[in-house]
Amino acid sequence: MTTRIDRRFETVQAEGRPAFVTYIMGGDPDYETSLRIMKALPGAGSDVIELGMPFSDPMADGPTIQAAGLRALKAGQTLRKTLEMVRAFREEDNETPIVMMGYYNPIYVYGVERFLDDAVNAGIDGLIVVDLPPEMDAELCLPAIQHGINFIRLATPTTDDRRLPAVLKNTSGFVYYVSMNGITGTAIADTSAVNEAVARIKGHTDLPVCVGFGVKTPEQARAIGASADGVVVGTAIVAAIANAAGDPVEAATALVRELADATRNARLAQAAL
Amino acid sequence: MNEQAKPNSFRTGPDETGMFGIFGGRFVAETLMPLILDLEKEWEAAKTDPAFKAEIESLNTYYTGRPSPLYYAERLTEHLRDIAKKQGKTGGAKVYFKRDELNHTGSHKINNCLGQILLAKRMGKTRIIAETGAGQHGVATATVCARFGLPCVIYMGATDVERQAPNVFRMKLLGAEVKPVTAGHGTLKDAMNEALRDWVTNVEDTYYLIGTAAGPHPYPEIVRELQSVIGRETREQMMAAEGRLPDMLIAAVGGGSNAIGLFHPFLDDTDVRIVGVEAGGRGLNGEEHCASITAGSPGVLHGNRTFLLQNPDGQILEGHSISAGLDYPGIGPEHSWLSDIGRVEYVPIMDREALDAFQLLTRVEGIIPALEPSHALAEVIKRAPDMAQDQIIVMNLCGRGDKDVFTAAKHLGVEL
Ligand SMILES: Cc1ncc(COP(=O)(O)O)c(C=O)c1O
Numbered sequence: 001m002t003t004r005i006d007r008r009f010e011t012v013q014a015e016g017r018p019a020f021v022t023y024i025m026g027g028d029p030d031y032e033t034s035l036r037i038m039k040a041l042p043g044a045g046s047d048v049i050e051l052g053m054p055f056s057d058p059m060a061d062g063p064t065i066q067a068a069g070l071r072a073l074k075a076g077q078t079l080r081k082t083l084e085m086v087r088a089f090r091e092e093d094n095e096t097p098i099v100m101m102g103y104y105n106p107i108y109v110y111g112v113e114r115f116l117d118d119a120v121n122a123g124i125d126g127l128i129v130v131d132l133p134p135e136m137d138a139e140l141c142l143p144a145i146q147h148g149i150n151f152i153r154l155a156t157p158t159t160d161d162r163r164l165p166a167v168l169k170n171t172s173g174f175v176y177y178v179s180m181n182g183i184t185g186t187a188i189a190d191t192s193a194v195n196e197a198v199a200r201i202k203g204h205t206d207l208p209v210c211v212g213f214g215v216k217t218p219e220q221a222r223a224i225g226a227s228a229d230g231v232v233v234g235t236a237i238v239a240a241i242a243n244a245a246g247d248p249v250e251a252a253t254a255l256v257r258e259l260a261d262a263t264r265n266a267r268l269a270q271a272a273l
Numbered sequence: 274m275n276e277q278a279k280p281n282s283f284r285t286g287p288d289e290t291g292m293f294g295i296f297g298g299r300f301v302a303e304t305l306m307p308l309i310l311d312l313e314k315e316w317e318a319a320k321t322d323p324a325f326k327a328e329i330e331s332l333n334t335y336y337t338g339r340p341s342p343l344y345y346a347e348r349l350t351e352h353l354r355d356i357a358k359k360q361g362k363t364g365g366a367k368v369y370f371k372r373d374e375l376n377h378t379g380s381h382k383i384n385n386c387l388g389q390i391l392l393a394k395r396m397g398k399t400r401i402i403a404e405t406g407a408g409q410h411g412v413a414t415a416t417v418c419a420r421f422g423l424p425c426v427i428y429m430g431a432t433d434v435e436r437q438a439p440n441v442f443r444m445k446l447l448g449a450e451v452k453p454v455t456a457g458h459g460t461l462k463d464a465m466n467e468a469l470r471d472w473v474t475n476v477e478d479t480y481y482l483i484g485t486a487a488g489p490h491p492y493p494e495i496v497r498e499l500q501s502v503i504g505r506e507t508r509e510q511m512m513a514a515e516g517r518l519p520d521m522l523i524a525a526v527g528g529g530s531n532a533i534g535l536f537h538p539f540l541d542d543t544d545v546r547i548v549g550v551e552a553g554g555r556g557l558n559g560e561e562h563c564a565s566i567t568a569g570s571p572g573v574l575h576g577n578r579t580f581l582l583q584n585p586d587g588q589i590l591e592g593h594s595i596s597a598g599l600d601y602p603g604i605g606p607e608h609s610w611l612s613d614i615g616r617v618e619y620v621p622i623m624d625r626e627a628l629d630a631f632q633l634l635t636r637v638e639g640i641i642p643a644l645e646p647s648h649a650l651a652e653v654i655k656r657a658p659d660m661a662q663d664q665i666i667v668m669n670l671c672g673r674g675d676k677d678v679f680t681a682a683k684h685l686g687v688e689l
Contacts, residue, residue: 056588057462057574059469060302066456078586104300105573109587131573133306135290135299156304158476163307181304182474 004097004125005150005173008047009208009229018225020045020263021210022256023101023234025052025068026085027077028241029248034072035085037241037252042096044253045260050128050232053082053102060130062185064235068242079106079115083122090123099126099152099173104140112140116147126150126173134166141170154178155201157193164204174208174230175201179215185235188214191223198227218262225266233259283540283616286607291490293610299489301576304473313491315396320498325391332387333502336420339384341372341503343510343667348637350657357658366520366660368653370640370670371507371535380643380672381500381531382413382484388499390417393480400475401425403482404468406433406461406527407598407645408440409672410484415449425449428468431459433597440676458591461527461601465575485528486605489576493605500534507667508538515665521546521656524669525649526619527563527598529605531671540616548656549608550648552594553621561593565604566612566619579606595624595684596644598672626651628684631674643672644680 012019022041027034041049054069054077061069086098100119107115107129119127127144134141134153141151150173157180159167168175179194180186188194194211201209211224212232225231236259237252244251286293299309319325333339346368354365373381393401401423405411411427418425427444431453434441444451457463472481486496511519522539524532526549539545554562562568565580572581574589582590582602592602611617627644630651635641642650646669653668660666674681682689 056457057466059466059575060304060473062470073588080586103573105581105583105589106587108573108578109570109583109585130302131300131576133299133301133303135306154303156302158304158307160307167303178304181476183470186474 003148003150003173004095005048005099008097009174012047013229016267017264018228018266019047019208019210019230020260021048021050021212021230021232022046022237023050023052023232024241024252025054025065025072025238026082027054027072027075028068028238029071030075031077031081031085033248035088036249038085038089039092040249040253041256042093044256045264046096046256048097048099048230050099050101050234051082051086053079053100053106055103055106058103060183062183062235064185064239064242068238079110083118086122086124094123097125098123099128100124101128102130104129104131107140112143116143116149119149120147124149126152128152128154128176130154134169137170145170145172152176157181157197161200164201168205171207174210175205176232177201177209177211177228179211179213182213184213186214187216188220191220194224195227218258221259221262222266225263231263279614283611284537286610287490287494293607294613295571296579296606296609297490297493297577299576300573300578301489302473304476308476309489311396312392315392316491316495319392319395328391329388333384337377337383337387338375339502340506340510341375343507343514344370344372345514346370346638349634352637353654353657354662360658362658363662364658364660365662366657366664366666367662368657369511369519369665369667371503371667373503373531373669373671374642374646374673378409378413378416379675380409380413381503381534382410383416384502384534385484385496385499385530386413386417386482389482389495390421390423392495393423393482394421396480398478398480399423400479401482402428402468402471402479403484404428404461404464405484406430406464406600407596407643408433408437408444408676409598411449411451412440412443412447414482414484415444415447418449419447426471427451428454428464428471430461430464431455433460433464436680437597437676438679460591460597462589462591469575485530486533486607487528487575487577487579487603493577493607496530497533497537497607500530501537503531503534503669504536504538507535511667518542518545519665519667520660521548521664521666523548523550523649523652523666525550525599525645525671526604526608527601527645528603529608531669533605533607535669536617547617548652549617549619550652551619551621552596552599552648553623554593554595555624557621560590562621563592563594563599563601564621565602566609567621571609574603577606579603579609595627595680596648598643598645599648620652622648622651628681630654631681640670641674641678642670643674644677646671
């Protein structure tokens with residue numbers, strides 16, 4: 001079965017360029033603004049949208065995304081509302097893949113089966129759940145696959161060759177390579193090490209490999225996009241929304257446009273070298 | 274009663290995937306998973322290694338001062354019998370204290386820290402991190418780090434840094450770096466989040482020395498095994514003192530390490546009633562308590578599934594307790610399981626009751642208890658008068674109150 005995610009990566013690969021994946025926190029700074037930002041992302045060059053599900057205790061996130069989650073929760077965001085956001089987005093856009101990203105507890109408390117039914121109905125394509133390693137696949141990964149939802153796994157610098165097959169086993173859609181040991185928002189130290197890791201993972205799978213955590217500037221997007229199938233930017237966009245002097249939608253789209261251009265041209269830049 | 278749900282033994286958990294029934298597990302980020310598997314391997318090797326066992330026993334004896342005494346609290350027993358008499362009852366169980374407050378560093382936390390630092394050394398880790406609430410675990414961690422010459426960083430909620438100032442100073446004296454955490458309410462949960470963030474960032478060289486019987490597998494088992502020295506000694510000492518097992522065990526439950534340490538060796542002695550005491554804070558009606566089992570529901574936090582204080586959207590609540598060591602919205606997974614299958618009873622004690630018990634023990638026995646075991650003591654005070662005089666309660670007096678005198682003074686309206 002092909003999903004919106006599979007189709008999008010096929011298109012992007014046919015165009016000979018990496019995908020540009022954007023992360024925003026659902027409901028940040030409030031539901032309406034967040035939905036407006038989400039709707040504006042594809043036009044600004046986002047190929048795939050990761051939509052954060054806010055959680056009170058985001059153990060893998062740095063201060064910027066922690067603060068965004070707290071803003072969203074304070075403004076009344078719930079998992080039900082995040083699903084509602086996707087439904088509203090889908091009324092106008094039935095092509096852009098949407099991946100919900102967050103932590104397991106809100107889903108567990110919502111009820112796994114009920115959540116997956118509602119996620120399918122809302123038009124969600126994939127899930128990234130930070131605190132569900134392959135050892136816990138029975139919790140959500142396997143049920144999600146049964147519902148036709150891609151379960152996108154994080155691979156990290158600590159995931160060695162022995163462990164990679166287990167991590168890749170039930171992964172579909174794409175593989176998300178976490179560029180370093182750390183939390184979201186930390187700066188990438190070494191892009192060449194990232195490129196080596198991407199090559200290593202690609203030796204184990206035909207799935208697209210996207211790289212995230214710490215990509216903030218057009219230069220980094222270009223460097224990573226040279227080898228990766230996709231570049232993920234989160235913290236920088238979330239920060240632009242938080243620090244916007246004027247309309248946060250404009251602040252977000254301006255940055256996304258700049259980063260999307262850099263990502264799209266990554267291979268050209270490399271070819272020109 | 275559902276007979277089928279009762280296992281043959283209550284002491285076989287966790288299973289190989291780290292579960293106690295539906296509780297426990299390994300809900301961690303991929304970055305940490307390889308390390309957690311390494312830790313499990315090292316722990317499996319260490320726990321059957323006679324040299325590891327011998328080293329812990331030697332440190333327990335000569336460094337911590339184990340075994341801790343099992344003390345018959347004669348005056349408290351008499352006091353509670355007088356109360357029973359005034360109520361027209363003939364009861365008043367004999368009360369014993371397992372005196373882990375006499376350990377080096379003043380609480381049971383050192384039992385766990387010594388074992389885990391040996392594990393860290395076996396794994397070749399060169400940097401130790403830990404979270405702390407009351408500061409007792411922070412002090413114990415800083416102590417073993419000084420003893421073994423390893424650098425250590427302690428994460429502590431900013432609120433706790435303020436209310437446990439003497440322990441902050443102790444940690445610094447011992448050479449630890451104390452990092453105040455301002456996220457959330459600045460208590461134990463926030464400190465644990467921050468410690469986990471440090472760990473993912475420094476996973477190659479850093480050992481996370483968790484302070485309670487919670488977190489991802491194998492931590493709940495490791496901490497339980499290291500703390501079970503409390504229950505094993507108690508069994509032996511009780512046989513020597515009374516020639517039989519006690520009728521009831523009572524311990525305070527924060528994350529649950531002192532409690533599981535006392536309880537575990539007795540779990541299959543089903544004539545021994547077992548009671549865990551949660552922090553009832555200012556009452557269970559609002560959100561100002563930490564009674565995860567009594568008033569919470571199952572959820573996933575900090576690497577394990579367990580009872581949590583949370584809202585209907587699965588967002589974790591902050592909770593409240595007068596005692597920083599009990600101020601945590603979760604509980605170790607084995608306790609959730611023991612509650613679920615009905616082997617251990619969990620009850621709340623309010624701030625006020627704990628404070629009263631704290632003062633009573635100080636006057637009647639000349640022992641200043643920590644506010645955490647003061648919760649257990651308040652439950653002893655409730656139960657003993659209704660039990661026969663030939664019955665025996667053992668309470669885990671797991672910490673001393675030196676750290677709490679400022680908090681107590683504040684609540685009693687005394688300016689120091
Ligand atoms: C004296 C004392 N008792 C109890 C606790 C609670 O922890 P646990 O439930 O793991 O024993 C603490 C924690 O700091 C403590 O210092």
